[in-house]
Amino acid sequence: MLPVVALVGRPNVGKSTLFNRLTHSRDALVADFPGLTRDRKYGQAKYEGLQFIVVDTGGITGDEQGIDAAMAQQSLLAVEEADVVLFLVDARAGLTVSDEAIARHLQQQNKPVYLVANKVDGIDGDSESAEFYALALGEVHQIAAAHGRGVSQLIKKTLEPL
Ligand code: GDP
Numbered sequence: 278m279l280p281v282v283a284l285v286g287r288p289n290v291g292k293s294t295l296f297n298r299l300t301h302s303r304d305a306l307v308a309d310f311p312g313l314t315r316d317r318k319y320g321q322a323k324y325e326g327l328q329f330i331v332v333d334t335g336g337i338t339g340d341e342q343g344i345d346a347a348m349a350q351q352s353l354l355a356v357e358e359a360d361v362v363l364f365l366v367d368a369r370a371g372l373t374v375s376d377e378a379i380a381r382h383l384q385q386q387n388k389p390v391y392l393v394a395n396k397v398d399g400i401d402g403d404s405e406s407a408e409f410y411a412l413a414l415g416e417v418h419q420i421a422a423a424h425g426r427g428v429s430q431l432i433k434k435t436l437e438p439l
Pocket residue numbers: 286287288289290291292293294295336395396397398420421422423424
């Protein structure tokens with residue numbers, strides 16, 4: 278069974294853009310993978326010589342209904358079935374309350390989580406990413422999913438330990 282990488286984060290941070298880059302598709306390549314249900318979007322990825330399953334999710338807002346709201350359920354299930362979680366935030370938009378809610382949930386999971394600041398193209402990535410250290414999820418990995426910057430390094434770092 279290939280390792281499963283879940284992409285989570287609030288809407289519009291670039292999860293689907295990263296999914297498409299990793300699966301080399303504009304639309305999701307969806308296939309049946311035993312043991313995985315179909316209400317998340319699965320693709321087979323080959324990147325940097327590594328093979329894995331990547332799971333795109335609709336996003337978690339962590340609004341007043343809480344992280345357990347129905348719309349977030351599929352994202353939470355994706356986290357449960359994943360071997361590793363990439364938690365995307367938007368370096369341009371900055372830290373939001375949704376990011377904080379998701380971070381609190383992920384900290385309770387016994388699972389490797391990598392914090393990823395997307396959209397660092399054309400901005401000062403170091404200074405725009407600094408505030409995400411407040412989420413207490415360790416290193417902030419800078420990428421620009423739309424252009425591919427930082428993606429190879431991220432994938433090597435997250436997949437090679439598995
Ligand atoms: P999702 O809702 O998390 O799946 O986010 P999407 O992948 O749909 O992206 C949301 C928006 O962010 C789209 O307009 C993308 O083109 C844009 N976006 C995604 N990645 C990048 C990036 O690396 N840089 C910039 N500047 N925009 C990006």
